Amino acid sequence: MVKPAPKSTPPATPQVACPGCRRRIAYSSDNPWRPFCSQRCRSADLGAWASERYRVASPLAPEDDGDAAQGQTDSPLH
Numbered sequence: 001m002v003k004p005a006p007k008s009t010p011p012a013t014p015q016v017a018c019p020g021c022r023r024r025i026a027y028s029s030d031n032p033w034r035p036f037c038s039q040r041c042r043s044a045d046l047g048a049w050a051s052e053r054y055r056v057a058s059p060l061a062p063e064d065d066g067d068a069a070q071g072q073t074d075s076p077l078h
């Protein structure tokens, strides 16, 4: 006996929240920007990442108000 394959159930597409705008999108191969909803959100997130890295990586802080002196013991190792 051959079990007939169910034809009425389409493959479920997982839904994810876009990290940029929190919109629910389908995480499918149709979306080249996944897990983002669009190129705009993707580049916006990458831009934020880059500026954040740039800021953190910058060794020259012109002035500290004292706040930055605390909590600098975090290990950079991941």
Ligand SMILES: [Zn+2]
Pocket: 018, 019, 020, 021, 022, 023, 036, 037, 038, 041
């Ligand atoms: Zn988005």
